[in-house]
Amino acid sequence: MEGQIIDRGINKRTGLHAWLIRVPNGTDAKGKRLYANRTIHGTKRDAERTRREMLAERDRGTLRESSRESLDDYLTRWLEVHKATVKERTYYNDAEMIDRYIRPHVGMIKLQKLSPLDVQTLYAKLGDQGLSSATIRRAHAVLHHALEQAVRWQIIGQNPARLVKPPKLIKPEMCTLTEDEAVRLLDECIYDQYGTLFHFLLMTGCRPGEAYGLHWSDIDFDSHTVTIRRALSRKGTRSFLSTTKTSSGMRTVSIFDESLLESLKQMKQERKERQAKLGKPFNDDEYVFVSSKGTPLNDRNVIQRHFKPLLKRVGINEDFRLYDLRHSTASLLLRLNVHPKVVAEMFGHSDITLTLNTYSHVTPGLQEEAAQKLSNLLRRR
16 A cells, blocks of 8 residues: 555544545655655545545645645735736735735635635625725735736645636726816916816826826927826825836827926926926926925825815816726716727727727617618608
């Protein structure tokens, strides 16, 4: 009989026999034989069945030495390696996802004991906490990625997250401005410290982070264009500067709104004069949109201290997000019959399908308008 079954006596707590099963599992670099050990509680027949299962796992190359490492400890090790392979912002987002949503619920479970049911239960708990399906799916993506690495490192035989389906993505209803609301918002922008920023977002469709990362050298006042090259975001007191989300995200957008161009020119001139008084040279590689102290913008401060009060003053629902200015730009352009391909390029979408799927709420009206135009054309014949 290959392998050993060792009687460890009766467990006083359970009243069951404890058995240690040892199976030879190759040799180390010096030729010393290695063993895989597993302890079970039950009958000798259970122990014999476990021995056969371990031998079968060994022959398949999936037998793993038992480990007391918890999922919590493993994730700490994984994050150290993960940090060197991704952008800084991605690392901190993934670490935050683990700390907030994964460790508190399943971190104490031994990595090798983590089951698909444990993972499924985790997602159910997150749903009970009121988290959106999008957030739960992001937590699933991080956990799946981490456990997939554990399989490659041969710590576990299979990835339990691979056997679990995250909740179906439920897209929240998109909020966009009507033409009248957009006009009222722009009229009120002239009274706010960051009004030019909000004006810029609505006229270009840029993501807020792309606007925060904009340098003066990215704006060509002669050709009326702005080139989007990077994005700036913050986590707590840390700022993260990264390239655009995709290669198509690096793009040049036209600006033909004279009031916006004049506001930007005035901002630049005032910045030059302010820095000249302080004896500081002006640099075209400085950020366009900064705080009153000249530091990179804090998204939360901009929203809570300026954008929300602005919405309230013009009578727009305060649930409207800063990012929804981007959605509003796309919706308004599509309603003006701007070709979706042009909108996709302007927004840095890698595929026109993404644009059409994201703003599908607009297309039914466009289809009705197209059908009406065709009908009117054919009636004249």
